[in-house]
Amino acid sequence: MPGGRRGLVAPQNTFLENIIRRSSSQPDSSFLLANAQIVDYPIVYCNETFCKISGFNRAEVMQKSCRCSFMYGDLTDKDTIARFEESLEDQNQDQFEILLYKKNRTPLWLLLHLAPIKNEKEVVVLFLLTLRDITALKQPIEADDNRASLSKFAKLARSVTRSRTVLASQFASNVSGVKENGKQSNIAHYQMMSLSSDVLPQYRQEAPKTPPHILLHYCAFKAIWDWVILCLTFYTAIMVPYNVAFKNKTSEDVSLLVVDSIVDVIFFIDIVLNFHTTFVGPGGEVVSDPKIIRMNYLKSWFIIDLLSCLPYDVFNAFDHDEDVSSCAVSVTDRSENGIGSLFSALKVVRLLRLGRVVRKLDRYLxxxxxxxxxxxxxxxxxxxxxxxxxxxxxxxxxxxxxxxxxxxxxxxxxxxxxxxxxxxxxxxxxxxxxxxxxxxxxxxxxxxxxxxxxxxxxxxxxxxxxxxxxxxxxxxxxxxxxxxxxxxxxxxxxxxTSATAKYHDMLNNVREFMKLHEVPKALSERVMDYVVSTWAMTKGIDTDKVENEASV
The missing domain is CATH 1.10.287 (Helix Hairpins)
Incomplete structure (x- = not known):
């Protein structure tokens, strides 16, 4: 299974995947995704370009407000901040020029575009903030334009900066709506993220599009195959040390040779499947390009998997020239077969597959x-x-x-x-x-x-x-x-057992409260019935909290 990241979970939609893929063609495109259904709109994803231009790493940015208040400074315009927050509250699409500060407090002018993202129920679930560094266009314009040292490029940049009309018209053509089934689309069109004139993908339940010969790493067949590989890996983990120590493989053990040969064939088939299985890229997207999949597998696990699936036992089983005693007790052959046993032990590297397969068990159990x-x-x-x-x-x-x-x-x-x-x-x-x-x-x-x-x-x-x-x-x-x-x-x-302990602790607290305040017995029984029935339906789960966390 190429890629050992814990992110190998079936994506419920392809929005993030498409955004990352379409923005990767232009290195200077940066964007943030924020949860629109939680207070303060926390950031749930930021790409590498934003980290580079801001100086903050991803861990420092995640879960902070998309208002980017951690980048505000003394010269950040208060009116722009108020307008930005108003657009967030009203869930409106808008565009701003705002002065923020990098982690090292260096000023950074950004052209910020805010786009609310709706799901199929027309509910805004995400905010997409695209940012472009326009610091070069926002140099001080009070200086003398007739300086001899002023380059033609700087003059051009200043002239563009002075002309707000020109700058606005440059990006106005990049923001437009499209008609879908006679209705206005809930996703904006724009080119700020190098999306050309393509439409941003809709936030909805859908599977990524892959070539016919490419398997999705979370499809039903791959899940069953992973279970088979897991069982065979445990089989290898048990039998290889046993066979090496107890010399359990001889030319007479035909049944074991057949079983291990079948296991080797299955692991070889797994290598072939790994060349045709998607994986999660470093940006969280599902990679389905066949060339990228092959190169990723060749650079990661191919050599280890190949060494672990070679049929060493078949080569070594018939390398016993000595006669084996026919007595009922076991006979230990101490001839020159140590090298063969050593090569058979190379199959132990198959155990490295455990880490790649076991981490996916929590999806099924x-x-x-x-x-x-x-x-x-x-x-x-x-x-x-x-x-x-x-x-x-x-x-x-x-x-x-x-x-x-x-x-x-x-x-x-x-x-x-x-x-x-x-x-x-x-x-x-x-x-x-x-x-x-x-x-x-x-x-x-x-x-x-x-x-x-x-x-x-x-x-x-x-x-x-x-x-x-x-x-x-x-x-x-x-x-x-x-x-x-x-x-x-x-x-x-x-x-x-924490849920059960929490339940009994809650009941004890309710009983103590009733005794302390001398609540009448009839009312006390009604309260206890309500508490017990409520717990039976919710199991102590905060429904609102779970819905907010699962809304993205």
Whole structure:
């Protein structure tokens, strides 16, 4: 999925997208969008050009009033400010020349155009403020025009500034209305933002227009595909460390080879789809141009995705020339296949997809429940990885002749001891026998879970130096994970129960109020019935506040 921004949410309209796309062709075009249905008309979007000419960054501008009072100065004309505020209150289209100040208090003359934006119900929901820097045209004109050092360009600029009629007529042709179905359009036409003579897009519910072979990143098919990729990513996160540690891939494991080959094919198809899927650009617009989509994916995730989908297991499965013992117990092949296992482990980079997919889960699930499940899954996943490493360390020590490692002791306890068998092919002893693969994995996972959640029970303990070093590192990692993950779990559970706590707190306050003021029992019961029924309908949600926040 190209682009890892949290803005990958299906846009409810294409107004902002079209404004950004049409204004991007001219670098000096700047604009602000403000919410027209909230007091003080807060700014909900500003483009990069405005940040450059004003000196304020986007975080400093967002949610401030579109009156731009934070840019007023001593010489800002009070009459112009009053006219500007009157146009906002009356929701009228207007144009001003106003002196504002940059962040460093440098004077800045702007030609400001105010356009109210209506939705399909003819309700003004946004204010679009376009601004053009005309400081060069507003230089002091009291100086002598006959100076020898005065350039022709400066004279021309001053003559244009003096002639208000010329300046007004220059932009008057850029502001006009159009007829739609016999009625006046609610969106103005103008060229101040390099929109040529195009009509500003209407603020209404619609999907962006894309080429036939381009998928919208929020369409139903892509949502289902994301779920499939998420499940397969978890499958990879579990099986790759297990296969590398327990040598679970041989030429005899045909079923696992087939499953992993299918998974590799699906991830390869995902790469192809990523070359044909829209993404959210840096300005918040939906990018649907095929060339831009391809270049963005090539520069971002293509190499990582390609490395993660290569069929390493197919290459390595038939690289086992040694005979495998036919005894019932597991046989560990310690031949020269470390390089193959290393390449198979490259599929772990597929886990980087988790961050790109998981952040979209809150679109489909309740956020608290989704995060709770994901945190617990991540905790179990880390325990699984550590269990695979724990087994590998025990096996390495046992293979090197250490007969007091945890794996060797496990074999004695389960009455399936290890032994050494001389190999005529390798001319060295190989380790045979031992517990079943299931027993070894369950014991490894049991040990890591007990160490991650407590100090362990001692029935499985570190014996060798390598095991002790790994256990120390695991305890340090587990302490941080335990504090972080379960701290978040506590917060999420508290948030999930906050509504119930708020409800009971409100009821307690009402009861205390009734007792304090000795309200009659009949009236008290009616008040309690009203409070309970109101809460049942609203669930404690401030409807007006939600509507104001969702109006843009």
């Amino acid at each position: 309740e956020y608290g429940a989704a995060m709770l499940i994901l945190l617990l899954c991540f905790y179990m996943l880390v325990a699984h990885w550590l269990a695979c490493i724990w087994y590998s360390i025990g096996l390495s020590d046992a293979d090197n002749g250490v007969t007091y490692s945890w794996l060797w002791k496990l074999g004695n306890i389960t009455q399936t001891p290890y032994s050494y068998l001389w190999s005529n092919e390798t001319m060295s002893p190989i380790l045979v026998g031992g517990p079943s693969r299931k027993t070894m994995y369950v014991t490894s996972l049991y040990f890591t879970m007990t160490c991650m959640t407590s100090v362990g029970f001692g029935n499985v303990a570190a014996e060798t130096d390598n095991e002790k070093i790994f256990t120390i590192c695991m305890m340090i990692i587990a302490a941080l994970l335990y504090a972080t993950i379960f701290g978040h779990v506590t917060t999420i559970i508290q948030q999930m």
